[in-house]
Amino acid sequence: MRKTLSILSVLVLFSLLLAACGGAQPAAPGETVTVKETVVVTVIAPAAPAVVAPAGYGVTLETVKTRGNLICGVNAQVPGFGYVAADGSFSGFDVDYCRALAAAIFGDPSKVEFRPVTAAERFTALQSGEIDILSRNTTWSLVRDTELGTNFVHTTFYDGQGMMVPTDSGITDLAGLEGGTVCVQTGTTTELNLADVMAANGISYTPAVFEDADKTFAAYAEGRCDAVTTDKSGLVSRRTVLADPAAHVILDVTMSKEPLGPAVRHGDDQWFDIAQWTVFAMFSGEEFGITSANVDDIKSSATAPEVKRLLGVEGDLGLKLGLTNDWAYNILKLVGNYAEVYNRNLGPDTPTYIPRGYNSLYVDGGLLYAPPFR
Amino acid sequence: MQNQTQQKNSIPLWRDERVLNILGQAAFAAALILLALIIYQNMKAGLAKQGITISLDFLKGLSGFDISEFSFPYDRNSSYWQAYLVGLVNTLNVSILGVLFSTILGIILGVARLSTNFIINRLAAFYLELVRNLSLLVFLVFWYLGVFLKMPRVKDALLWPGDIILTNRGVGIPWGLPTASFPTFRLILLAGLLLALIVFFSLRAHGKRTGRPPLSLLWSLLAFLLIGAAGWLILPEAPLTLDLPFVKGLNLSGGKILSPEFMALTSGLVLYTSAFIGEVVRAGIQSVSKGQVEASRALGLNAFQTLRLIVFPQALRVIIPPLTSQYLNLIKNSSLAIAVGYPDVFYVSNTIQNQTGRAVEMISMVMATYLLFSLITSALMNWYNQRIKLVER
Numbered sequence: 156m157r158k159t160l161s162i163l164s165v166l167v168l169f170s171l172l173l174a175a176c177g178g179a180q181p182a183a184p185g186e187t188v189t190v191k192e193t194v195v196v197t198v199i200a201p202a203a204p205a206v207v208a209p210a211g212y213g214v215t216l217e218t219v220k221t222r223g224n225l226i227c228g229v230n231a232q233v234p235g236f237g238y239v240a241a242d243g244s245f246s247g248f249d250v251d252y253c254r255a256l257a258a259a260i261f262g263d264p265s266k267v268e269f270r271p272v273t274a275a276e277r278f279t280a281l282q283s284g285e286i287d288i289l290s291r292n293t294t295w296s297l298v299r300d301t302e303l304g305t306n307f308v309h310t311t312f313y314d315g316q317g318m319m320v321p322t323d324s325g326i327t328d329l330a331g332l333e334g335g336t337v338c339v340q341t342g343t344t345t346e347l348n349l350a351d352v353m354a355a356n357g358i359s360y361t362p363a364v365f366e367d368a369d370k371t372f373a374a375y376a377e378g379r380c381d382a383v384t385t386d387k388s389g390l391v392s393r394r395t396v397l398a399d400p401a402a403h404v405i406l407d408v409t410m411s412k413e414p415l416g417p418a419v420r421h422g423d424d425q426w427f428d429i430a431q432w433t434v435f436a437m438f439s440g441e442e443f444g445i446t447s448a449n450v451d452d453i454k455s456s457a458t459a460p461e462v463k464r465l466l467g468v469e470g471d472l473g474l475k476l477g478l479t480n481d482w483a484y485n486i487l488k489l490v491g492n493y494a495e496v497y498n499r500n501l502g503p504d505t506p507t508y509i510p511r512g513y514n515s516l517y518v519d520g521g522l523l524y525a526p527p528f529r
Numbered sequence: 530m531q532n533q534t535q536q537k538n539s540i541p542l543w544r545d546e547r548v549l550n551i552l553g554q555a556a557f558a559a560a561l562i563l564l565a566l567i568i569y570q571n572m573k574a575g576l577a578k579q580g581i582t583i584s585l586d587f588l589k590g591l592s593g594f595d596i597s598e599f600s601f602p603y604d605r606n607s608s609y610w611q612a613y614l615v616g617l618v619n620t621l622n623v624s625i626l627g628v629l630f631s632t633i634l635g636i637i638l639g640v641a642r643l644s645t646n647f648i649i650n651r652l653a654a655f656y657l658e659l660v661r662n663l664s665l666l667v668f669l670v671f672w673y674l675g676v677f678l679k680m681p682r683v684k685d686a687l688l689w690p691g692d693i694i695l696t697n698r699g700v701g702i703p704w705g706l707p708t709a710s711f712p713t714f715r716l717i718l719l720a721g722l723l724l725a726l727i728v729f730f731s732l733r734a735h736g737k738r739t740g741r742p743p744l745s746l747l748w749s750l751l752a753f754l755l756i757g758a759a760g761w762l763i764l765p766e767a768p769l770t771l772d773l774p775f776v777k778g779l780n781l782s783g784g785k786i787l788s789p790e791f792m793a794l795t796s797g798l799v800l801y802t803s804a805f806i807g808e809v810v811r812a813g814i815q816s817v818s819k820g821q822v823e824a825s826r827a828l829g830l831n832a833f834q835t836l837r838l839i840v841f842p843q844a845l846r847v848i849i850p851p852l853t854s855q856y857l858n859l860i861k862n863s864s865l866a867i868a869v870g871y872p873d874v875f876y877v878s879n880t881i882q883n884q885t886g887r888a889v890e891m892i893s894m895v896m897a898t899y900l901l902f903s904l905i906t907s908a909l910m911n912w913y914n915q916r917i918k919l920v921e922r
Binding site (some may be wrong): 211274275278279282298299302303304334335336341342346347349350351353354360361362363364365366370373374377378379421422 | 576578581593594595596597604605674678679682697698777780789790867868870872876879880882883884885886888
């Protein structure tokens, strides 16, 4: 009798549990309902004068603010772009972008947690919400923009794929690699471009594919491959950490277009806007000659309306982004404009010097062009 | 009395322990299934938010990347599915070779560990203790970066007797190149195999009848070799010509080129697993009581016969179950190939996952693949274990 009772009570517990689970179950379809709402809203939105926020809108900013810091997925292995020094500090062009974003949100560039991700795991990390933004020399492509569930904000660095060989190999062009082996990193557009270009030129080769940049270049340094391929910026930067940089030459071929920039998840347009206009604020800072050194002077003495709007003296552009009005001021004051960030990481005084080239303002013949701040 | 039985028969359903047990289990199973469904729904909803749906259709798409090692034709125009198969076959290659060589080496190590020769005994013990206490990942990276990539470059290739070329681009070994008569030769070999089986079983039956078991395995092997050699000589041209490796331009050519990645992975896995198998074999042999050996010597069997007919069959019963788990370990450990850049199934699936963003599908496929491999292996080993276990009368 007692036994039966105890079994019965276990059963009751189970059914309670089931009921609890059953109660929880509508929560999952509940989420789908909100997605359905999104569809309805987007249809209505053009007609309605006030902007109605779709589901997911503002979620990321809210999460970041509540958490108190920004989690940024970066590279830890490419000097000049994203590199972790012996003392554990991060530096580089992509890393400084994260700092600029943190400055825009918190007014404090140190409120970033850098999370090194490999090429292969970066999109999963972004999709799953492990990182808030991906700033890791990532190439913008159609598949990534759609199927991978990411949105690329404006390109911050225009690059092209190159090929590096040992100087004493005597190889001067791609044809010289016939029958050779090429080291390449997995999970990159580089891997696909290599297959494309070699097939297009009818060159037979063997790939030696590695999981991360360190292994790829270690194998190349040991002579496992006749050449190593990645973005030209990556080659320049990795050459500086090879045993004898002078013994390696980057071939004068560009195998692809590689527009590199930060990426965010699908579904939160406010977050996308913040990420996007942080880039533009840095472009505009350079265009208007605002640097971290003179931003205070300009803020107090500026007469040009666009500069005043950018720095938050006039209008409320920052509030429209869901930030404070001095967001751009904070970026320029605490991190600097595009030229400052570029020169700090990739300028002539650094070991990873890369000429500006396409990455100059449109007024200097480059491709950097920010929409108006109004 | 009768009253009591009637009472027993009329226990209501909700108090019948058997019914309650079944109900309890059913409720538990239902809860489990519900939980899984909720998790799945949650994942689907989360992915749908980002406009991603779960489907395997992407496997038909063009892969667009090259793979360094493949056992059947593959290039960038092949599908993702074919790329996955390439990885699958590579994993099988490494696993089968690994199991084979680690068993041979393991048995030698296990026997050496019990040797009465002090030097052999100590050397084996030293090796077992050293290797068993290393991390496999560290061990593999050591073999790759520390050994195979440190081999001489192609232009100063090291030549070993037997036309073996050692370079850091790979190890070239002589290999047979099939000629026109190779298909016929394959048929002859098949016939040889059949004959060997017949010889094996008839000899064993004979041994059982007379109580004097001959070396049936040896005789059947001889029969097979005899047929093979006869076929080789009879055919108008030799079915295989010797293909020697040589240095051609930037790389090795001819023969069979084993890449440093393959060599590092296979040798690392073999050396590592054989240490564990060595201990299993030693324990198995030691589990046979001393009296068995003494009794067999007293009956007049020599040392070899004692080992083959008395000790080993009894030791096997102890050896097989832990040996099975070592085989399973080896197969699963082969996924560490990614650390040395060998394109096994996990490695290739990672690439596919990254190019397509299909993390859920690819991880599920890889898990199913390893599960299948492991289940097949343990099924085979369990069948063998069933066969050799003590027959109780």
